[in-house]
Amino acid sequence: MAKVTIDGVEIEVANGTTILNAARQIGGDLVPPAMCYYSSLKDSGGKCRVCLVKVAQGSAKDPRPIPKLVASCRTPVADGMVVENLTSKDVLEARKGVVEFLLINHPLDCPVCDQAGECDLQNLAYEHGAEATRYEFERRTFDKIDIGDKIKLHMTRCILCYRCTFVANQLTDGRSHGVLNRGDHSEISTYIEKAIDNDFSGNMIDVCPVGALTDKTFRFKSRVWFTNPKDAHRDCKKCSGKVVLWTKGEEVLRVTARKDQYGEVKEFICNECRYDHKNISDWIVEGPRHIDRDSVISQNHYEKIDLQKLKKEVERQLEFQKGKQLPESTNGSMKV
């Protein structure tokens, strides 16, 4: 076990845990944002640089600080490490820079983008970005292409997090490059199409933090915040069958996997569940889906608040503020 302090909060975590995951165990605002890291995708992370933090003390044995900011998603903790995230000016400055870099070539076409409302880049920009751009040059554009018959790749929106290539890589045998060209002309290649026959290829859509990969069966049907998310499941031989149905009235507009509060899917779903069961009668509906993250959707009061649950969550948070170890949440998704 290793004891680390992040923004003044101490926690003990297993050796080898990354700074980001240690912060996630603490929870709350001090968790660095992550645009490329995805815990279930091996080798992901390290690329977008939004999760940069300062290591003010390397470890108890060697207290020297690490001279450069480090990517918290790929840097393991050490016993006695002291990390600064929100408490470091350098980190906030660097992060603001990264957000700006991510945006200078982004088309900012949120008004016509299906991801808007549940987009990690949108959220990040609201939280950390500047309100105006300093970039006045022509933005980079690409043609839209189809990845198989169900997925649209809108490369112009891509932030090159490489997550989709990891999905393609890890689903299929053999290595696939996934990325063509270099620098700001790099693009996700149709090579990931090689993985398209795989039953789980649709998960590329869910891991994409922006609107670069979208579900063609849903494109332009509705703004996500006008849909009603419901947890549902079905008996599926290929996957867990646990999904979220995005409905309008009785109509199922879209099926996705369930994302946790960090936008990560823990149980990937198969293409059959995703694309082929758009009838509400195909599903056993469990109830409204709680959206844990700050997003346009969670502003909608489609959910009835369970007072009992709310009370428990408030108690839990109070305990925590008294400095006690955070007990397991009784309901994984409740947020005050």
Added chain:
Amino acid sequence: MGKHILFEHINIPGIENFSIYRKNGGYASVEKALKMTADQVIEEVKESGLRGRGGAGFPTGLKWSFLDRKSEKPRYLVCNADESEPGTFKDRYLMEKIPHLLIEGMITSSYALGAKTSFIYVRGEYMYVIRILEKAIQEAYDNGFLGKNILGSDFSHDLYVQPGGGAYICGEETALLESLEGKRGNPRLKPPFPAIAGLYACPTVVNNVESIAAVVPIINMTADKYNDMGIGKSTGTKIISASGHINKPGVYEIELGLPVEEFIYSDEYCGGIWKGRKLKAVVAGGSSVPILPAELILKNAKGEPRLMTYESLAEGGFVSGTMLGSGGFIVMDETTCIVRNTWTYARFYHHESCGQCSPCREGTGWMEKVLHRIEHGNGRMEDIDLLVDVAKKIEGNTICPLGDAAAWPVASAIRHFREEFEYHVRYPEKVKNPKHFELEPMVSYQVSVNS
């Protein structure tokens, strides 16, 4: 005349052939090393004070001692011959003229590291060099210096040459390893360092051509004699590729500690500035290192003469100093437009970014576009501070040092030549002529050292 230990025999006709190389004392270091233990060879390299000649100047012996020797896995030595930094062309000259020196260094070093296999990763554009190396390697096999039981010892070794795919980034050691494995040349995240998990996740040492070649004289003449040359922690000799507005551009082996002024002006080396013009600025260690104006390259901010050593060139930090880097010494006369030059570098780094991490992928292109605008008479005063800010936000925040290498030239050019950037904004009509400073040299800038 300065002492030559790498280039001692370089002008002997036919030295690229095994027999002539051997007649001139070639492969003696292999014979000598095989009579020593591997640890003794490593110790000798440590003692010599040799520092990496690829740019970072990391002590070679120390790097070798980090190699995971407990691991059951095979160990590899990889020679970095990707040489693609603008201004740097020393390794090519060495490999082309005296290929056996590198091969001998590879064998001796591999023996020290316990590597049964080693690779020379050569820049793809150096195709003819690859042919020269392959011929020399064959000769070494034919004469029992490569292959099974070298010179009847227990030590067996195979050496391969791998052409690069044509990207500057593949010179970064972990991108090089990816490329060598047949993958896209994206730099890896560190840790783990190559010494623990390098090529095929096995313990690996990556060294520059010149670093490996220097092992030969170190073993032959002993570490004591080697570190008699040079000054302080800059021991031995360094190969410098000098280019730009000098009378004698070329590749020179110098003893570390040579005064910069002597290197530029003496007839033995650069022979002074061409056409009788004045010196304006120098990029001392390849395009990635900070540019310095004449005043600060000949003498440091304290007024002491600068020497060609790691320490002396770095004196003053990035405020008034620079780096020895890879030894690509680029000299600019008074007619050079610093803005144009900076834009050229920025264009290079924009073109060569691998695109993995956002600050470098997006920031390099942004800097290039702003510099283009200023150089072509369309800039604004705010652009100058914008460049400083973008450079600052790239520096230190990326996966590999290419981000820093892209930021430093821009930041240092503005630090030392801000007036010239301002001049471009003020007199757009004048700078629209691409020969603007050739017609009307601008040397009235002030050097501002705010230490």
